[in-house]
Amino acid sequence: MIPVSDALERIFALVRPLPVETVPLREAAGRVLRGRVEARRDQPPFDASAMDGYAARAEDVRPGARLKVIGEAPAGRAFAGRVGPGEAVRIFTGAPLPEGASRVVIQEDVTREGDEIVIGDNLDKGFHIRPRGGDFAAGTAVEGPRRLAAADIALLAAMNLPELPVTRRPEVAIISTGDELVMPGGQPRPDQIIASNAFGLAALLEAEGARARLLPIVPDRAEALDQAFRLAEGADLIVTIGGASVGDYDLVGAAAAEAGMERAFYKVAMRPGKPLMAGRLGEAVLIGLPGNPVSSMVCGHVFLIPALRAILGFPPAPAPRLKAPLAVDVPANGPREHYMRARLTERGLLPFDNQDSSLLSILAAADALLIRPVADSPRRAGEIVEYLPLQSGAR
Numbered sequence: 001m002i003p004v005s006d007a008l009e010r011i012f013a014l015v016r017p018l019p020v021e022t023v024p025l026r027e028a029a030g031r032v033l034r035g036r037v038e039a040r041r042d043q044p045p046f047d048a049s050a051m052d053g054y055a056a057r058a059e060d061v062r063p064g065a066r067l068k069v070i071g072e073a074p075a076g077r078a079f080a081g082r083v084g085p086g087e088a089v090r091i092f093t094g095a096p097l098p099e100g101a102s103r104v105v106i107q108e109d110v111t112r113e114g115d116e117i118v119i120g121d122n123l124d125k126g127f128h129i130r131p132r133g134g135d136f137a138a139g140t141a142v143e144g145p146r147r148l149a150a151a152d153i154a155l156l157a158a159m160n161l162p163e164l165p166v167t168r169r170p171e172v173a174i175i176s177t178g179d180e181l182v183m184p185g186g187q188p189r190p191d192q193i194i195a196s197n198a199f200g201l202a203a204l205l206e207a208e209g210a211r212a213r214l215l216p217i218v219p220d221r222a223e224a225l226d227q228a229f230r231l232a233e234g235a236d237l238i239v240t241i242g243g244a245s246v247g248d249y250d251l252v253g254a255a256a257a258e259a260g261m262e263r264a265f266y267k268v269a270m271r272p273g274k275p276l277m278a279g280r281l282g283e284a285v286l287i288g289l290p291g292n293p294v295s296s297m298v299c300g301h302v303f304l305i306p307a308l309r310a311i312l313g314f315p316p317a318p319a320p321r322l323k324a325p326l327a328v329d330v331p332a333n334g335p336r337e338h339y340m341r342a343r344l345t346e347r348g349l350l351p352f353d354n355q356d357s358s359l360l361s362i363l364a365a366a367d368a369l370l371i372r373p374v375a376d377s378p379r380r381a382g383e384i385v386e387y388l389p390l391q392s393g394a395r
């Protein structure tokens, strides 16, 4: 058994970031920007009015002043002339400030009389001009690696960048193993169960930007596994589920070795998730997860997501941990790092009493994995501990 941190390092050593491809802006949301892109123009590209009103020379704007309206500047149609002394231009939000003007008076502060305006007594102090380049200047860079959120897409669109360099989407092949498994919606015999892990893992990985391919369930026979590895060809990451432990039908390690995998490690000092293994199989990283449903999902959070992020081009890093107080006393921990399903309550992290690694109902009710370090001493309520946040349907 090796520590979780060692296992993660060895997985990172197997990873090669995927190449970059160019995609249209409309398809770039959620993708990982790579390299550096630069704004093609200033934004705003001119000094712009921030309000509907009148543009004039600042020195002419005094309570009671009477100015002659010499033209109009709607957004998208600049006023061609120049604003001289005693003059104003009717202007609208987003329009270029006419030459000569240095202030915009909002229309609420003037009285219009034919082709003249009279400035009111209670003038607001604002000049209401957005300076050219005030948002960003031409050449302003956005640097990857960066996962493109909606706000990034809006910014890059404003920078006039119709295409973006992003990491090619990682392909993940997920192989469920076990004679006892039947796909959801299938007809399980009384001695069978529904294959759930691949679906949870696919959801986890796809939320992080992968494309997951669920291969047909593999029965507990070496030839069948070998065939599955061949079906997985082309994937950047191959994830097997189950058959990782020491039972007579736990064949994944041997079959992967037979298929040519160089194993980087087997067995990690963690709970749940001990019989984890990893290696390289051809062009792919192969990670073999334990079959227990919660073990496979916890390994998904602790190993698969960080591995996927490294494949996407982010610097290798463990899943970010947060800190919170314990809501209750907890006993000493044993020789494996324990990831305990917990709820984040007002008093702090409250681990569930039953931590059996088969209980998906408790995983779905949890919004955190409380992390107990190897050989940690007993901890009292109120002590600060680390946890991994989980997505919870309740929020």
Ligand SMILES: Nc1nc2c(c(=O)[nH]1)N[C@H]1C(S)=C(S)[C@@H](COP(=O)(O)OP(=O)(O)OC[C@H]3O[C@@H](n4cnc5c(N)ncnc54)[C@H](O)[C@@H]3O)O[C@H]1N2
Residues within 6 Å of the ligand: 176, 177, 178, 180, 181, 193, 194, 195, 196, 197, 198, 241, 242, 243, 244, 245, 246, 247, 250, 272, 273, 274, 275, 289, 290, 291, 292, 293, 295, 357
């Ligand atoms: N004698 C020992 N027995 C076990 C040990 C051990 O050290 N010595 N380790 C235990 C631990 S810890 C774990 S974790 C499991 C891991 O076992 P496997 O990876 O070999 O998984 P399976 O035996 O194939 O399955 C375990 C359990 O999970 C169910 N399963 C499997 N795949 C799926 C799936 N895709 N969807 C839903 N459920 C799945 C399977 O039916 C079993 O109930 O080994 C312990 N045993």
Ligand code: MOO
Residues within 6 Å of the ligand: 270, 271, 272, 273, 274, 275, 290, 292, 295, 357
């Ligand atoms: O390592 Mo197992 O996942 O504890 O149940």
